[in-house]
Amino acid sequence: MNMRVLSLVAAAAAALFASGCASTTSLSQLTGQRWLKAELNTYDVLIISVDGKHYIERPMAPVLLDPGPRTIVVQGPPVAGFSRGEQRTLKLDVKPCTRYWLEAKKSSALAQDFEPRVNHTEAIAGCAAK
Numbered sequence: 400m401n402m403r404v405l406s407l408v409a410a411a412a413a414a415l416f417a418s419g420c421a422s423t424t425s426l427s428q429l430t431g432q433r434w435l436k437a438e439l440n441t442y443d444v445l446i447i448s449v450d451g452k453h454y455i456e457r458p459m460a461p462v463l464l465d466p467g468p469r470t471i472v473v474q475g476p477p478v479a480g481f482s483r484g485e486q487r488t489l490k491l492d493v494k495p496c497t498r499y500w501l502e503a504k505k506s507s508a509l510a511q512d513f514e515p516r517v518n519h520t521e522a523i524a525g526c527a528a529k
Contacts, residue, residue: 425495425528429462431473434500434519442503444473444515447486466495475503475513489515496526 431444446454446462449471454462469491475484489501498521503513 425466425526426463426523427466427493427495428498428523429464429471429493429501430499431458431501433502434521438504440505440508440510441518442476442505442513444475444501444503445484446501447472447474461498464493466493466497468492471501471515473501473503473515475505475511475515478509478511481511485511485513487513487515491517494520495528496523497521498523 429446429449431446433441433443445458448454449462449464449469451470454460471489471491472486473489474486477484484503487503491499493499500518500520502516502518504516505513
């Protein structure tokens with residue numbers, strides 16, 4: 400390739416990268432991996448569904464959603480002797496341009512029961528809240 404073609408390719412790649420940083424949507428994100436892992440008896444969760452739409456086929460991918468009140472079903476980790484954890488429902492008023500890390504809070508490491516809750520939130524950089 401000559402230098403002109405390479406510079407055009409580089410310019411196009413830079414334009415695509417820059418357009419991906421500044422967003423005009425106010426989407427928010429949910430993830431089942433905890434941000435802060437220091438508190439005892441807290442665990443990652445699996446996001447099963449949000450408002451009836453299932454996300455089980457993409458367990459590690461963040462869930463993108465519009466702001467507003469949401470009903471989120473999560474599955475906690477199983478304890479010894481169980482193949483799956485229990486499921487719980489979390490009601491959350493999702494704010495625009497916010498990333499949420501969810502977790503399961505158990506009374507002990509041997510408990511199957513848990514409370515679903517938000518572990519951490521942060522503003523999404525470059526997101527324009529409408």
